[in-house]
Amino acid sequence: MMSKDIELFELCKEVSRRTTWEGTGYWWHETEYERGDVEIEQSTHKSDLRYTKSYPLYTSDYVLEKLGNYLELKHFGNSYDVTQYVDASMFSGSSDTPIKALLKLTIALCDAGELTNTDKENV
Numbered sequence: 001m002m003s004k005d006i007e008l009f010e011l012c013k014e015v016s017r018r019t020t021w022e023g024t025g026y027w028w029h030e031t032e033y034e035r036g037d038v039e040i041e042q043s044t045h046k047s048d049l050r051y052t053k054s055y056p057l058y059t060s061d062y063v064l065e066k067l068g069n070y071l072e073l074k075h076f077g078n079s080y081d082v083t084q085y086v087d088a089s090m091f092s093g094s095s096d097t098p099i100k101a102l103l104k105l106t107i108a109l110c111d112a113g114e115l116t117n118t119d120k121e122n123v
Contacts, residue, residue: 018115030054072084
């Protein structure tokens, strides 16, 4: 199982809220306990527990397929920058891993209204 990366969890959670992308079959589970504690776990199945919310754990391959062509990925030291050009506009995301940069780009495209309903649906 992959390590718990809270930033990656939050980015996957945000992309799942903005799109209808189902992901690759790996899931984040966020469980809130009555005492206020929150536990984040990863799994290969979607949870059906009452106090647990499940979000897709997106992979670079999956997001690249969803975003399509005309992406530019650059690596500078400890940073990855991904850029997509749409008409005369440029959208980008930067982070310490390619998947986080891709998810940030996805959020930027959603914010700008550049992902159509078709783009937001499953392939």
